[in-house]
Amino acid sequence: MHELSIAQALVELAVESAEEGNAVKVTRVNVRLGKLAGVVKSSLDFCYDFATENTILEGSQLNIIELPVIVYCAQCNDEVELEDIQAFFCPICQTRCPEIRQGKEMELESIEIEL
């Protein structure tokens, strides 16, 4: 259960920052998730409910912001968004673009709390 340990780590982080802000309850957790992060969104959603049980996050909403994959294309000298994450080719000039600029993120962006 890869996603469960990720959910637990996220919950720990969120609890820490909620406590720093003297929150009594967390209502929403915003997470940035890149398409190459290797995390299945629906599994993370599912595991979140378990991970938040008996914490101040219980009953809160997990909001996953999905980030597209952005690579750098040397030919275009620009950052381009990949439509197909299986093939790392520039959609404009078809050059191979192995340099990933965005898409591997898995991070806690912010939390919304009740004081």
Ligand SMILES: [Zn+2]
């Ligand atoms: Zn290109």
